[in-house]
Amino acid sequence: MSTAEETAGGEAQAWGEVTPDAARRLLIAAVEAFAERGYHATTTRDIAGRAGMSPAALYIHYKTKEELLHRISRIGHEKALEILRTASRREGSPTERLADAVSSFVRWHAGGRTTARVVQYELDSLGPDARAEILGLRRQVDAEVRGIIEEGVRSGEFEVIDVHGTTLAVLSLCIDVARWFSLDGPRTPEEVGALYADLVLRMVGAADAGAAASAATADRVPAAPAAPEDPQT
Amino acid sequence: MSTAEETAGGEAQAWGEVTPDAARRLLIAAVEAFAERGYHATTTRDIAGRAGMSPAALYIHYKTKEELLHRISRIGHEKALEILRTASRREGSPTERLADAVSSFVRWHAGGRTTARVVQYELDSLGPDARAEILGLRRQVDAEVRGIIEEGVRSGEFEVIDVHGTTLAVLSLCIDVARWFSLDGPRTPEEVGALYADLVLRMVGAADAGAAASAATADRVPAAPAAPEDPQT
DNA sequence: GCCGAAGGTGAGCGGGCGCTTAGCGCAGCC
DNA sequence: GGCTGCGCTAAGCGCCCGCTCACCTTCGGC
Numbered sequence: 001m002s003t004a005e006e007t008a009g010g011e012a013q014a015w016g017e018v019t020p021d022a023a024r025r026l027l028i029a030a031v032e033a034f035a036e037r038g039y040h041a042t043t044t045r046d047i048a049g050r051a052g053m054s055p056a057a058l059y060i061h062y063k064t065k066e067e068l069l070h071r072i073s074r075i076g077h078e079k080a081l082e083i084l085r086t087a088s089r090r091e092g093s094p095t096e097r098l099a100d101a102v103s104s105f106v107r108w109h110a111g112g113r114t115t116a117r118v119v120q121y122e123l124d125s126l127g128p129d130a131r132a133e134i135l136g137l138r139r140q141v142d143a144e145v146r147g148i149i150e151e152g153v154r155s156g157e158f159e160v161i162d163v164h165g166t167t168l169a170v171l172s173l174c175i176d177v178a179r180w181f182s183l184d185g186p187r188t189p190e191e192v193g194a195l196y197a198d199l200v201l202r203m204v205g206a207a208d209a210g211a212a213a214s215a216a217t218a219d220r221v222p223a224a225p226a227a228p229e230d231p232q233t
Numbered sequence: 234m235s236t237a238e239e240t241a242g243g244e245a246q247a248w249g250e251v252t253p254d255a256a257r258r259l260l261i262a263a264v265e266a267f268a269e270r271g272y273h274a275t276t277t278r279d280i281a282g283r284a285g286m287s288p289a290a291l292y293i294h295y296k297t298k299e300e301l302l303h304r305i306s307r308i309g310h311e312k313a314l315e316i317l318r319t320a321s322r323r324e325g326s327p328t329e330r331l332a333d334a335v336s337s338f339v340r341w342h343a344g345g346r347t348t349a350r351v352v353q354y355e356l357d358s359l360g361p362d363a364r365a366e367i368l369g370l371r372r373q374v375d376a377e378v379r380g381i382i383e384e385g386v387r388s389g390e391f392e393v394i395d396v397h398g399t400t401l402a403v404l405s406l407c408i409d410v411a412r413w414f415s416l417d418g419p420r421t422p423e424e425v426g427a428l429y430a431d432l433v434l435r436m437v438g439a440a441d442a443g444a445a446a447s448a449a450t451a452d453r454v455p456a457a458p459a460a461p462e463d464p465q466t
Numbered sequence: 467g468c469c470g471a472a473g474g475t476g477a478g479c480g481g482g483c484g485c486t487t488a489g490c491g492c493a494g495c496c
Numbered sequence: 497g498g499c500t501g502c503g504c505t506a507a508g509c510g511c512c513c514g515c516t517c518a519c520c521t522t523c524g525g526c
Contacts, residue, residue, distance in 0.1 A: 022473075038357070041273040044514060054475050059515065061473095121354070121412075124271070165420070165428045168413070173402060176409040179354075180401065187398070195398045203432045255503080277484060287505050292485065294503095 017075070023061040025051040030068045035114040039069055039125040069122060070130040076119035077137040083108055084144040094152030095206045101148060102174060102200045103193035109177040110189035116178035145170055149204060159205030170200050250308070256294040258284040263301045268347040272302055272358040302355060303363040309352035310370040316341055317377040327385030328439045334381060335407060335433045336426035342410040343422035349411035378403055382437060392438035403433050 018024040029050035033042040044065050048055045062068050087101035109116045123134060146167040152158035160166050173196060181192065251257040262283035266275040277298050281288045295301050320334035342349040356367060379400040385391035393399050406429060414425065 020473090038271060038273055040271055041358075043512080045512090055514090056476080056516080057474060065514070125274075161431075162428055165425070166432065169406060169429065169432050172409040172413065173406050175412075176405040179408075180405065192398070195395055196402065198394075199399065199402050199436045202435050202438065205435065253503095276482080278482090288484090289486080289506080290504055298484070 015075070018071070020061065022051070022053070022057070026053070026058055026061055027068060027071060031072055031115055031118055034069065034072070034122060035117040039118075039122045066125075066127060066130070069118070070126060072115070072118055073123065073126065073130070073134050074137070076115055077134055077141070080105070080108065080119070081137060081141050081144070084141060088144050088148055093157060094148055094155055095157050095201060098145075098148045098152065098204065098206070099197040099201055101145065102170065103197040105174045106177055106193040106196045107189045109174060110181040110187075110192050113178055113181050113183070116175075120175050120178050142167060142171065152204060152206070157206055166204060170203065173200065248308070251304070253294065255284070255286070255290065259286070259291055259294055260301060260305060264305055264348055264351055267302065267305070267355060268350040272298075272351075272355045299358075299360060299363070302351070303359060305348070305351055306356065306359065306363070306367050307370070309348055310367055310374070313338070313341065313352070314370060314374050314377065317374060321377050321381055326390060327381055327388055328390050328434060331378075331381045331385065331437065331439070332430040332434055334378060335403065336430040338407045339410050339426040339429045340422045342407060343414040343420075343425050346411055346414050346416070349408075353408050353411050375400060375404065385437060385439070390439055399437060403436065406433065 015024055015028060018027050026047060030042070030047045033046050033050060036042075037046075042065075044058050045055045047065075047068070048058050051057075058065075058068075062071075083104050084101050087097055087104055090097060090100065092100070109120075123131060126134065146163060149158060149160060149163055149167055149170075153160050153163065177192060177196070181187075181189075187195075248257055248261060251260050259280060263275070263280045266279050266283060269275075270279075275298075277291050278288045280298075280301070281291050284290075291298075291301075295304075316337050317334050320330055320337055323330060323333065325333070342353075356364060359367065379396060382391060382393060382396055382400055382403075386393050386396065410425060410429070414420075414422075420428075
């Protein structure tokens with residue numbers, strides 16, 4: 001019916017926890033609209049329209065337009081954190097876990113590009129209180145990645161001079177995927193995840209970069225994809 | 234007088250080529266406002282106010298608010314391209330030139346964060362024609378970096394499986410600096426430039442990563458900075 | 467079969483938006 | 497020393513924004 005289910009609803013992100021059905025439809029419509037045009041350029045009429053409702057219906061389920069963004073942002077950050085925690089706490093060497101963390105984090109940013117865009121780039125549109133709450137989640141994300149890198153340095157697998165700076169760079173690399181990735185482009189989320197895991201292992205000086213990176217993406221081919229053209233940078 | 238000169242005007246970016254003085258003041262005010270709040274959340278009244286003029290004055294020098302963004306975006310992209318071309322065409326090995334390209338490109342994104350934010354993140358706010366023109370400049374930016382990497386692969390200095398993908402990742406890493414970097418943070422633009430040059434050389438498998446990266450940033454200390462805390466990610 | 471709550475609508479409010487227009491002050495020229 | 501034209505302002509137009517309110521439907525419980 002509406003395009004909401006095709007784009008944002010079709011992504012891996014479930015939004016299952018958002019409970020009255022109408023509230024969920026509105027939220028998915030908002031994710032789509034915010035990702036496409038940005039928070040400030042999106043009107044409440046547009047959101048309601050995408051969800052197949054009248055403009056006033058929005059205010060039955062949400063107090064303001066900003067509350068919608070806040071809810072999206074919190075759920076998205078919690079999902080991102082969960083992905084990294086899963087990779088970080090599994091069994092295996094720091095090399096394997098870092099490769100797993102990067103490849104799954106990248107897959108989430110690429111496959112759920114619509115959601116990830118809103119989550120990563122609309123932080124400044126939140127008010128001070130909501131913003132502060134989200135920044136707390138971001139610090140946990142940072143700590144999760146830094147933990148793996150520190151462990152790799154301790155075990156001697158990694159050779160990193162500036163752990164904080166390298167952590168920042170690794171996350172930066174993953175997050176920016178949401179800016180440039182397109183499902184119409186030549187690469188699948190899995191391919192980008194495998195490539196980026198390999199690049200990150202090189203960044204931290206892990207010995208068996210190629211092998212561990214491809215193992216983290218299971219049975220996918222990590223080598224150069226066949227398609228010749230890039231999406232815009 | 235206005236805050237425009239302190240923030241955007243104080244950056245490395247000259248804007249000297251924007252000729253009537255009033256037009257330049259308006260443009261600098263717009264860069265500031267767009268970087269702070271985003272294009273759509275910025276009002277023409279705000280821009281004019283920052284430049285110390287009445288709202289109507291804007292329309293003497295620019296046809297629309299979008300023309301301001303277009304001009305900023307084109308000048309910024311041309312500057313970015315010039316930086317990369319300078320590094321790419323100097324003497325030296327691919328390793329040295331890649332380190333130089335990355336460190337100077339990162340310095341521009343960090344030091345000129347206000348401008349870089351607008352240039353890198355407000356592309357979608359342009360109309361189709363302006364957008365297409367800017368995308369042409371972006372392809373040239375991409376080609377410049379890809380050229381250095383290809384040369385390093387040919388000479389045997391680099392070991393890269395997916396040249397297109399790695400080019401994308403290198404640019405991605407540099408560009409995302411504009412999102413998180415803060416002058417109030419623990420790192421100077423020079424330190425981030427040196428760190429990132431080192432990380433990129435590792436990504437392409439260059440042998441003497443550390444040495445060439447620090448050489449590219451002249452006499453700066455490339456090792457871990459003293460400050461303990463990170464800016465938000 | 468009636469009742470109240472839950473969830474929805476159509477119309478519209480106050481206000482701020484991008485942009486226009488009529489007119490003012492003043493430097494440069496004869 | 498009056499005239500012209502340019503840079504700028506004050507005022508405001510038409511529009512659409514986020515959000516509200518009075519009212520309407522639907523439906524489970526009795």
